Amino acid sequence: MDKISKTRIKALKVSLEYIFAILFGIFNMIPVFWGIITSIKPLREISRIPPRLTGFAPTLSHYITVLNGPFIESILNSLLYAILAILMGVILGYLAAYGFARRKFPLKGLLFFIVVVGIPLSGGSSVLLIPNYLYLLKLRLTNHWYTLPLIYAAYNMPMAIWLLIAGVKAVPIEMEEAANIDGVSQFYIVSWLIPPLIKPSLAAAALFIFIGSWNDYITASVMVSGNLKAIQQAIYEYMGYFGIEWGRLTAAATLAILPILAVFTFAGRQLVSGLTAGAVKG
Amino acid sequence: MKKRMLIVLAIFVVVASFAFAGGASEKPKTNEIVMWTFLDPTSTTNGRGIALGKMIKEFEADNPGAKVTVEVKNYATMTGEFLTAHAAGNAPDIIWCARDELSGVLDAGALEPLENLFLGEWSAEEIDDVDDAFFRFGERGGKHYTLTLNKNALVMFYRSDLLKAAGHTVPKTWDQIVAAARDMTKTEGGITTYGLGQSFPSGYSDPQLLANWLIEKQGTLFDKDGRAMWANPVGVSGVNWVVDAIRKGYTPESSINLGTEDIIAEFQAGKYGMFIAGAVRVGAIKAAASYDPNFVKVMDLPGGCIIDGWFAGIWSKSKNKDLAGRFLEKMYSPQADLYWINDGDQAPVRKSSIDKITITESNDYLTVMLDAFANGWITPNDKSYAGWKINLNEAIQRVVANGLDPMVALQQTADEFNAANGR
Amino acid sequence: MVTMSNTLKKRNLFGGLYTVPAMILLIMLLIVPLGYTLYCSLFPFKYMMRGSFQGLNNFIEILKSPRIQYSFYITFIVTFSATAISIVVGLLLALWIDKRTGLFAYWIQLIGLIPWVISMVVAGLLWRWLFNVDLGLFNVIIRAFGWNTIDVVNKRIPAIIGLIFVMSWRTIGYAMVMILAGLKGIDADLIEAAQIDGASPVQTLFRIKLPIIKSSVLLSTIVLTVSNFTNNTVPKVLTGGGPVNATNVVTLEQYNLSFVYYEFGRSSALSILIMIVTILIIAAYIKVAKFEI
Numbered sequence: 001m002d003k004i005s006k007t008r009i010k011a012l013k014v015s016l017e018y019i020f021a022i023l024f025g026i027f028n029m030i031p032v033f034w035g036i037i038t039s040i041k042p043l044r045e046i047s048r049i050p051p052r053l054t055g056f057a058p059t060l061s062h063y064i065t066v067l068n069g070p071f072i073e074s075i076l077n078s079l080l081y082a083i084l085a086i087l088m089g090v091i092l093g094y095l096a097a098y099g100f101a102r103r104k105f106p107l108k109g110l111l112f113f114i115v116v117v118g119i120p121l122s123g124g125s126s127v128l129l130i131p132n133y134l135y136l137l138k139l140r141l142t143n144h145w146y147t148l149p150l151i152y153a154a155y156n157m158p159m160a161i162w163l164l165i166a167g168v169k170a171v172p173i174e175m176e177e178a179a180n181i182d183g184v185s186q187f188y189i190v191s192w193l194i195p196p197l198i199k200p201s202l203a204a205a206a207l208f209i210f211i212g213s214w215n216d217y218i219t220a221s222v223m224v225s226g227n228l229k230a231i232q233q234a235i236y237e238y239m240g241y242f243g244i245e246w247g248r249l250t251a252a253a254t255l256a257i258l259p260i261l262a263v264f265t266f267a268g269r270q271l272v273s274g275l276t277a278g279a280v281k282g
Numbered sequence: 283m284k285k286r287m288l289i290v291l292a293i294f295v296v297v298a299s300f301a302f303a304g305g306a307s308e309k310p311k312t313n314e315i316v317m318w319t320f321l322d323p324t325s326t327t328n329g330r331g332i333a334l335g336k337m338i339k340e341f342e343a344d345n346p347g348a349k350v351t352v353e354v355k356n357y358a359t360m361t362g363e364f365l366t367a368h369a370a371g372n373a374p375d376i377i378w379c380a381r382d383e384l385s386g387v388l389d390a391g392a393l394e395p396l397e398n399l400f401l402g403e404w405s406a407e408e409i410d411d412v413d414d415a416f417f418r419f420g421e422r423g424g425k426h427y428t429l430t431l432n433k434n435a436l437v438m439f440y441r442s443d444l445l446k447a448a449g450h451t452v453p454k455t456w457d458q459i460v461a462a463a464r465d466m467t468k469t470e471g472g473i474t475t476y477g478l479g480q481s482f483p484s485g486y487s488d489p490q491l492l493a494n495w496l497i498e499k500q501g502t503l504f505d506k507d508g509r510a511m512w513a514n515p516v517g518v519s520g521v522n523w524v525v526d527a528i529r530k531g532y533t534p535e536s537s538i539n540l541g542t543e544d545i546i547a548e549f550q551a552g553k554y555g556m557f558i559a560g561a562v563r564v565g566a567i568k569a570a571a572s573y574d575p576n577f578v579k580v581m582d583l584p585g586g587c588i589i590d591g592w593f594a595g596i597w598s599k600s601k602n603k604d605l606a607g608r609f610l611e612k613m614y615s616p617q618a619d620l621y622w623i624n625d626g627d628q629a630p631v632r633k634s635s636i637d638k639i640t641i642t643e644s645n646d647y648l649t650v651m652l653d654a655f656a657n658g659w660i661t662p663n664d665k666s667y668a669g670w671k672i673n674l675n676e677a678i679q680r681v682v683a684n685g686l687d688p689m690v691a692l693q694q695t696a697d698e699f700n701a702a703n704g705r
Numbered sequence: 706m707v708t709m710s711n712t713l714k715k716r717n718l719f720g721g722l723y724t725v726p727a728m729i730l731l732i733m734l735l736i737v738p739l740g741y742t743l744y745c746s747l748f749p750f751k752y753m754m755r756g757s758f759q760g761l762n763n764f765i766e767i768l769k770s771p772r773i774q775y776s777f778y779i780t781f782i783v784t785f786s787a788t789a790i791s792i793v794v795g796l797l798l799a800l801w802i803d804k805r806t807g808l809f810a811y812w813i814q815l816i817g818l819i820p821w822v823i824s825m826v827v828a829g830l831l832w833r834w835l836f837n838v839d840l841g842l843f844n845v846i847i848r849a850f851g852w853n854t855i856d857v858v859n860k861r862i863p864a865i866i867g868l869i870f871v872m873s874w875r876t877i878g879y880a881m882v883m884i885l886a887g888l889k890g891i892d893a894d895l896i897e898a899a900q901i902d903g904a905s906p907v908q909t910l911f912r913i914k915l916p917i918i919k920s921s922v923l924l925s926t927i928v929l930t931v932s933n934f935t936n937n938t939v940p941k942v943l944t945g946g947g948p949v950n951a952t953n954v955v956t957l958e959q960y961n962l963s964f965v966y967y968e969f970g971r972s973s974a975l976s977i978l979i980m981i982v983t984i985l986i987i988a989a990y991i992k993v994a995k996f997e998i
Contacts (some may be wrong), residue, residue, distance in 0.1 A: 021809070024798075025816045032819060034842065038831075043570050047550035049473055049839045065327055078905065103720025111724055118735045120983035121933050127935065127959075127976040130366055130711040130969060131745065135368040135823035148732070156736035157727060159928060166920050185297040189721075200886045205883075208928070211822060217938070222363055225353040225943035235824055240328075241320050243566050244543050244830070253827040260714075260822050261815070307826075362964045365753040386967050473839075484953070486947035535861040536838050539947035544837065550841055666751075669967045679949040683861070701752035702966055704751070 025077065033197065039063065040251035042157035046246050063255070071252060073076050074234035075259055081230060082213040084149035089209040090164075090202060093157045097164030098190055102173070117243070118158030133222050148230065151223065152213040160205035167201025168194065214260070231256050305505035314349040317376035318364060319592075320357040329565075330432070331624035334613075337621060340488045343613045350609055360487070361387065368392040371599065375606035378431065378592040380430035381419070385666050388422055395425035399607030401644040408700040411632050412614070412657060419563075419663050428593035429614045431622075432562065433629055435587045435654030436488050437647075439549065439567065440556040444475065444577075452581050456495070456523065459556070459584075463532040466555030468614050478547060479557030480524065481540035481680075482675040482682075488542055488558055489588050494673050495520035497659045498585020508665045509705050510673065513689065517677075521688040525681055537677055558583075560590065561651045565627045566569035580647045582654060629655070666703050671701040713887050739980075743971045750970035761976035772950070773958060773975070777982070780954040783940075785864065787872035792926055794873075794946040795880025799878030800910070802881070803888045814885070815879025825875070832871050833858060861951040864944045866949065868952050871943055880925045887921025923994045930990075931983055955979055 038046055040058040099105070100112055120126060132151070138144045141150075171194055172256075179189055195202065217232035224230065235256060238249035283689065323338055338350045349470075353374065361383040367373035368390060378385050387393060395401075401409075412429065414424035420428030436457075445452070448465035463477030480490055496512055497502050499520075505511045512520075527533040542559070549557050550570045559567070561580055568575035594613065596606050612618060619635040622628045629651040630636055641649060659665045673695040680691040729976035746763050765772050798817070818972050820828065828904040835841045835858035844854045860889065891914060899909050915922075936954030938948065946953035962972035 020677045021813060024813065028816050028874070031828050031835065032823065032834055033867060035827065035831050044572050047547045047570055047573050049548075049553060050845055051553045051842055053842075060820050064858055068326065068978045070324075089980065092727040092730060099720055103723065105719075105721035108721065111721070111728055114728065114731060115737060116987065117739070117980070118731055119927070119987060120935060120980050121735060127848055127979060128735070128738045128742060130362070130963065131741040131973075132951030133363065134366050134964075135738055135741060137372045140372065150730070151734060155931040157731060158735075161727065162927075163924060166924065184956050197715065200889065204883060204886055214822070215825060217826065218359075219822075221356050222359065225355065228352075231827070232824055235827060236356065237322070237354075243546060243563055245566075246547075246570075249827065250831075256824060257819070257822070261660055359964055362967065365967065369753045385968070390754050483945050484947050485941065485951060534838075536856045538949065539859045539864070539945060541945055544833070546835075547834075547840060552837055666967075669961075672965070676949070679947070683949045686727045702968075 013128065016253050032254075035250040036254050038246055039254050041247065042189070043247055044257070062251035066248050066251045066255065069234070069237070070227075070229065071234050071255065074229045074231050076226060078214055078231035079259060080145070081148040081152060082210050084146070085152035085213045086206045086209045088153040089151065089157045089160050090206055092153070092243050093160035093205060094168075094195070094202070095190075096157075097161050097168050100161070100167045101168040102176075115158045118155075119162065121155055121158070122133060129218060132219075136223065143225065143228060145228060147223050147228075148213070150211065150218055151219060155210040155219075156212040159208055163201050163205045163208065164198070167198035170201075171197050210263075283429040284514040285663055285675065291352075297532075304598060313347045313602075313605065314351060315602050315609060316351045316353060316374040317609070318353050318355050318360055318374045318380075318607075319376075319378045319594075320355060321352075321358065322354045323352050323402060330622070330628065333618075333621035333628075333658050335624040336625070337613055337618050340617075343516055345608070348605060365392065368597065370705060373597045373599070375597055375602050376594060376610060377597060378594050379428065380592060381590050381661065382668055384420065384428065384593050385663050386668075387595075388663075389666075392598055394598045394603055394605065394607075395427055396429070396596070396610075397425050399603060400611045400646075401426060412633050413588065414633070414662050415658065416591055416593075416655070417517075419660055420595070422663065427609060427611045428595040430529070430591040431594050431613060431631060433589065433591040433631060434560045434562045434657055435629075435651050435653075436558055437557055437561045437587050437650055439559050439578065439580050439581050441552075441573075441635065442577045442579045443574070444555045448477075454582075455584055456498075459525070460523075463556065467532045468560065469690075473535075474553075475555065476534050476553060477555040478527055479554035480527070480533050480537050480546050481542065481545045481557075482537060482678045483539050483673055483674060484679070485541060487671055487675060488560060489671050490524075490558060490675065490678075491583075492517075492520045492524055492678060493524060493588060493671070494583045494585055496616070497552070497588070499585075502659070502662075503670060504662065504667065507705065508662070508667065510670070510699040510702070512674065512677075513692040513696040517692045518688045521678060521681055521692065524678055525688075528682060535682075538683055542683070558636055561647055561654070562628070564647045576643065580650045586657045586659055587654035588656055589660050669702055670699055717765055721875050726880055742976055745969055746971075746974035746977050748970050750915075750968065751972070752967045753969055756970070759970070763971050764978065767971060767978065772953070773955070775950070776955045779865070779952060780934060780956075781962060783872065783952070783954060784930060786869045787876065787933050787987055788926060788929045790869070790873040790973050791876040791880045792884075792922065792931055794877050795925065796884050796922065797882040798877070798881040799888055800914075802885055814882055817881045820875045821879045821880065825936075825938040828875065829939045831869065832867075832874075847922050858944060859948050861948055864948055864952050868944055869941060872936065872939055875939070876929050876932065880929060883925040883928075884918060884921050887918035891917050919994060923990060927987055927990055930986055934983055934986070935979065 037053060040060065041056055042061070043060045045052075045056045075107070092213050096115075099107070100115075133142070143145055175193070176189055179193060180186075184193070215233065216230070217236060220230040221233050221236065225233075235249065235252045238245040238252060297381075318471045319334075321334050322328060323335035326334075331503055334352070338352070341350060342348055356364070357380070361379050364373055364377045364379075365387065373392070377387075377393075416430035416433060417426065418428065420426050440452075444466045445462060450458070450462045450463060450465060453459040453462045459478070466475065466477035468475055482489055482490065492512075493503060496516060500511070501518045503511060512612075524533075524694055528535055528537065545557055546559060546563065547566060548554060549559075550567060552574055564578065564580065568578050569576055594610055596603055596610060614631060616634060619630050619632050620638065623630050623635060623639060629637065629648055636652060637643075637647065675686075676693040676698075677695040678693070680686040681688050747761070748759055749763070766864065782854055798813075802813055805813075835843050838844055838854055838856050838859075843857070845862060847853075855863050856861045895913060896909060899913055904912070937960055940952055940954045940957055944952040946957045956979075959972050959975045959979070962968045962975060
């Protein structure tokens, strides 16, 4: 009797969890669902009182229009910018974090303060937009393929450094000292020994930089144009001076989520295994 | 340790070389002109973009070796970027300025007088062909700095079917508008249609009826020193008229924070009998209307409509002024105007083009627009008049939502306008 | 012995070199423009034309303005509420997911991150549409329950709540993932040892887990606070600062100063103020959590 009711309770718990998971999914995806539904509505069906979820003849015309434009190109551009920014940001950021975490040096406080000052800018705000634009224009650095990766790396690195400092600090210094005594070079310690131990922090930093680069609109809109356009600019195309083209806008936004889902599907396994591998053992 | 340092230095060198290599290789080419606009000439779906694309092709064919590069920018921040670029010494050759920003651009000395380029060679006839309120708006000190592309008028859109069903003809006076709004307001099957749609957001919006009221009754919104002139009995009566519409139910109370896009979407969904919007939106609204698009019509407002447009000029420090000037001329040529009209579904920029259009039921909005261009009101161009739309909206907001006395609200926002514009 | 201390000294002098490449990038693209912003804030800069030196005049003008004062006030409220909600809910979700592995956990994280990852503009526009009185699904559901329609965009308190809601919605998944990463770093042996010693789940939670993930929670809190405070997209798109400036957060004021009034001097001053405030908030968090550098 006991066993059966225990199993029942467990089954109940599990199904409650699944229900909750579904509710959570719905909650997070409401605008996405609405966007997807809108993107397959014919133009005349989009503005309607009261709004409907069904009862219209779906169409792919918005997607066709969007795909005929430079949309794919802008997705590839954004991926390039994000990847370059991540490489630069994680590598340089990790090195800097190691320096801050493990070393004392003159001006350390000042340099760290500079990092801290950079954190408010990591949110993708437009605080520095005009000065940066002016300054990059003078240097003729705008509108190149490396313009945005450099900016995204710089804007997001303070946060990455912060995350990585915490990660490096979690590695016991005894490990490094032991390795030193064993005759392992400093280079090896920094490049090969520590990184696997701080995978979660590296992943978190990379994720942070990726999102910061992918989601940015205002900086991209000012710094590059034409073939170099980023994904958000392509989406903004449909919010022009003559009004919002809802069908195409939602189609473009829906398409923009797909690469992210792809990244997570392939790299996600790494992310999760990185997160579950845990920190130092023993 | 040496290895480590080498790696660090290597990375440093790589990063630094990006900066310098990029900077060194850029030299402006002599036959290339750059234009900033929000239109995309490579678009296959946007009519105006297609028109622009044609003009560019023809221009490049007529001027071998010349190249026109269009950088598509966000219309809201385009002028801000241009001013920054001008300060940095690295601005495009041709820029499109919005009406409310032109005086600032002229103050900064960022545009070249067109008389120095091609305008001096135009015959009196040609000048007359383009001479209107828009042309005069781009004038300062006897010189003209801009030609107006994409002219717009803020007209009253209406549903001809609802108007007819309410037993009215096109209203011409304020009282007639009220009557039409009253009779078009009804609730059927749980859905309420409002006779008059208005919006008073603090963000971007089209000018609303209070502005038209002030213009009709006193001719302008500003006194001769550029100070706000609406904290007076005319303003109060205007505010009362607007608030009355809300209190009597022909304008929904939820108009306080409605944005331009919201009210347009609601009109397309059938919520309103009338509302104000830019006439350039006619095509888009008709295409997205959830009812028969032929019922979408526009009409003039008492006292005339407010007009608006994009003012194209040449950068004063451009290295290719002549070439850029010729392209600007090209965009304004009678031939190009036909592209703007036919491909772009736009109102003509030249008076002479009017005779070349046939007015049918589907483009009869053009007559209203042309009328508005001839008689419409535009802000003065001698000073900055930033934010007046927001100030007028906020006056209404404070009366409706906070119960402020109209005169007090108008005075507050008038002071805010004056302060923001340095008066 | 002497060799050791020599090596140690050398290390510490050159230790700073680790930070050099990153610093160069940061100084070039963050500090220099920041310096220029500071410079701009000391002059009037109408239409990008420099006027005569004004000292702290721009700052005083801004701080005196009741509009800006209210703006900071409402920004604080929105930011802290949204962050608090996200962290608490994210923490609960992370604790729940921690026990799960495999596909289920993976999918929950994926779904959780979608709001953070979607274009903010489109998400904001879609929420605004969903909240529309006549055209939006939200009120359709409200009416189906028999209640009166709630006009989120046009009424003061619903607008503030709506803004906090959308900002929380965006960041809950992020908090969950960040905290989960911290939880995964907890040694399972530690938990086992505690359970063998007879600790209840609640005790395990409060005495062991929470202290260990303190840094994850702190980091998330900092990131989300900064992200919400400096977010200029969601407020602009969702409520436009209305109704009647109820949700007029500082980033909107900054945008207006830059692109409506072209007062770059004042908008630079406001930018500097925003930065100072965020740094102070971060410093406060660190003090409270006793986090060591």
